Amino acid sequence: MAKSVYQLKCSCNNYPWGKTGSDSLAARLCAETPGTDFKIDESKDYAEMWMGTYPELPSYVLETGENLQDVIDANAEQLIGKAVLEKFGHSDLPFLPKVLSIAKALPLQLHPNKELAAKLHEKDPSNFTDPNHKPEIALALGPFEAFCGFKPLASIYRLLELEPLQQFLPKNKESSFTDKSLKAVVKAMLEASDEVVAKTNNSLQRLPIEAFGDDQYILDLLPRLSEQYDKSDNGTLVALITMNYMQLNKGDSIYIPADGIHAYLSGDIIECMARSNNVLNTGFCPRAERNSIDMFTSVLTFTPHNIEEALLKPEQFALSTSKGKTLLYAPPMSEFNMISTELVEGEKETIEKIAGPSILIVTQGKGEMKVGEESFTLAEGFVFFIGQGVETSFQASGHLQMFRAFVE
């Protein structure tokens, strides 16, 4: 019988929107792994720490250096469990948790649905590395700003009536402003030339603040985004005029469905997604890196359509024996759920058997985890793979914060 718990060695990528050097929580957490060869280079940007078995940046078993997926494949029934194996038809870990440290806007993006992902993967496997959809959740570890989904139609229309934006309204005006009209507006904004975007942004900046009604943040964010990218970046218009701007705090979470438009702006977050790395980008990145605007707008979903709908509310976790120390974030889909556990010094928690694999990361504090007769030291940045069907108990020896992604 294989072991049930493996401490992992993870790594971080260097996308240019990441925080620099030790400012990046993702990099700091990676560097905390005992005996790791990961060293922070203070001149580099560190964006995403990946935990799991996606081939681009896989995790390794700390003790033996084996690729985690190889260990899972060799012991699939024990570690993943029959039910999960049957559900997905393979022993690849079906979810991918990450820690993101965001210094500036990520590309304005969506992750294609299963049907489009399968098509793109077949045509262009080097850019679309798998046929799967990629719904995701983002959980704030502190202050977190994000653009997520669309504002209510009435709010968007009110902004479009501002003189500099009227050019983006559909020409053959229909009787009411619908999602179909919104799609045309997004397309027009994405197709606008550098000159038109820059000119529009300049004109918006000259409007009095009252002109923006409830959306006065636009005047603060416009120069900020223009500095991060450029006044001519099409993403600025789409994000500021049509999308929900959300300021979240520790413990808040958002859910992005497949085909959902989003762009994260700043903060440290835990993210979890279905096993996929497919993305369509259309703004907040150089023109050469943008995907087809037609494809992007053709699959756009109009959910969520307000801030409330974008939030993913946590609930009590049924397999927790404590009261209120472990919360469940369950997105409306099947690939994964996430739990967060927070314990103050001396507090204990037991999580009963979960009928599928999980990955646990300690983001703060220290303590101990017991699984059967074995005990494991918990400290900031420690990451574990936990096989299905084992009870795990925890005791904090300092304020302890952990996140655990799992599937059942």
Ligand SMILES: [Zn+2]
């Ligand atoms: Zn995304």
